[in-house]
Amino acid sequence: MKNKKWLIGASVFGMVLTGSAGVYAGTKLETIKAYLNHGLAIEVNGQAFTPTGDQGKKLAPITYQGxxxxxxxxxxxxxKTEVKYDAKANKVSIGSSSSSGGSSSTGGGESTSPSTGTNTQATGVKSKYLPADFPLPKDAKATSLIESTVDGNKKVSLTYTxxxxxxxxxxxYKNYYQTKNLTxxxxxxxADxxxxIGREEGKYAVTITGNVSAENKDLNEITVIWGEE
Known part of the structure; x- marks a missing residue:
């Protein structure tokens, strides 16, 4: 599966900061393999939102280990929340109550944080949008569930253990999608x-990946990205 293609339709990791080399001096950076999640729709206060960085460049969420x-x-x-980046302390502060010692970041001070979504750390899986017959293990426990609608199309990003x-x-899942009219x-x-990955043209696309949980080797972590077209 080393050359597998990932169809990421919608849920991340580590803090990512872009800037001069001096920013990284003395920090505890770790190389990881993550995915730019171009398919995840974001809404802020009910309105579609596209994150942007320097010079209006579009930014994609990052998905890493579910x-x-x-x-x-x-x-x-x-x-409309204040965010500051203190390069010397290597610290990002969010909100007006944060320490005044940090200087506002300019330019490439972009960083990332976890998306809380809904039903985070919920017991079981309570998706409103996944098909009613979508297979889920009886012991499945959602660690992340984000559901939204974009232009009337339902979108789901689910991670469970x-x-x-x-x-x-x-x-x-292989057997389940063999019964569907996938194009x-x-x-x-x-084993590990x-x-x-599947798509029924004009109806929906889905990506399901599974790995051993990085936090608990006794559990497996499954990520489902599903969305109507």
């Missing part, structure tokens, strides 16, 4: 990870 991170500065400005094996879960489909199921 969590999604949004650009702090762009989101804070949309919410389960003790079921990745082979069992991956096979269940595009890709499947890769292994799997990827199911």
């Amino acid at each position: 969590s999604t991170y949004l650009p702090v500065r762009s989101i804070a400005e949309a919410l 389960t003790k079921e094996s990745l082979t069992t879960i991956g096979t269940s 595009q489909k890709s499947e890769d199921i292994q 990870e799997f990827s199911i």
Whole structure:
């Protein structure tokens, strides 16, 4: 699955800061493999919102190990919340109650933070938009669930944990989508990870990936990105 293609339709990680090399001196940076989540729709106070950075450049959320991170500065400005970046202390402060010692970031002071979404840390999975027959393990527990509508189309970004094996879960989704009229489909199921990608043209697209949980090796983490077209 090293060359697998990921169809990311909608949920992240680590703090990402862009700027001069001096910003990184002495920081505890760690190289990770993450994904730019171009398909995730964002709404702020009920209105569609596109995060932007320097010179109006569009920014995409970042998805890493089942969590999604949004650009702090762009989101804070949309919410009319003050955000400051202290380069010397290597600290981002959000809100007017933050320490006055930090200087406002200019230019490439973009960073990312976790998206809370809805039903975070909820027991079970209570999705309003996933198909009623969408297979879920009985012990599934949602760690992230973001649901929205964009131009009338339902969008779901779900991450859940389960003790079921990745082979069992991956096979269940493979069998499920074999009964659907998919015009595009890709499947890769292994003992330690799997990827199911499918699309029914004009109706919906879905990506389902599974890995061993980074936080608890006894659990597997499944991420479902599903959206109507």
